[in-house]
Amino acid sequence: MHTQSAKLTFHIPHAASLKDKRQVCRSLIDKTRRRFNAAVSEVDTQDMHQTLTLGVAVLSGDFTHARQSLDEIIRFMEEHAEAELVGVEV
Numbered sequence: 045m046h047t048q049s050a051k052l053t054f055h056i057p058h059a060a061s062l063k064d065k066r067q068v069c070r071s072l073i074d075k076t077r078r079r080f081n082a083a084v085s086e087v088d089t090q091d092m093h094q095t096l097t098l099g100v101a102v103l104s105g106d107f108t109h110a111r112q113s114l115d116e117i118i119r120f121m122e123e124h125a126e127a128e129l130v131g132v133e134v
Contacts (some may be wrong), residue, residue, distance in 0.1 A: 046107040048114040051087065052121060053131035054096040065093045068126045071096070075124050080117050096127060 053077045054072075059065045073084050080102075087099035100117055104110035114134070 045099060045103065045105060046110045047097065047100070048110040048134070049101040050067075050101065050114055051133040052096070052098045052117060052118065052129060053089075054125055054127035055097055055113075055130045056094050056127040058126075059083060059093045060091050062091070065096060069096055069098070072121060072125050072127075076100075076117060076121055080113065082117055092100050 054068075056065055056068050059068065068087055073086075076084050078083065083099075083101040085099050086097065088097035089095040098121070099115065100121075102110050102117070103114045104113065118132060
């Protein structure tokens with residue numbers, strides 16, 4: 045069994061409040077969970093209204109499949125976020 049995880053940091057320039065940030069966060073998490081079988085959650089910077097930090101975890105029986113899935117999730121999140129991806133830690 046193999047796991048892959050990543051921490052993604054997004055900048056939300058239009059977020060003027062935590063409510064604005066939560067809308068972007070919920071939308072991105074829901075889209076990602078519907079498309080992929082992965083765990084996604086906000087893991088840091090909860091009190092910063094223009095910074096969103098999400099953790100993503102993938103579990104697979106094959107290391108290559110886990111890594112490819114994680115890479116695909118990162119690309120998907122970058123393309124579908126209402127925010128700019130500014131950092132990725134794998």
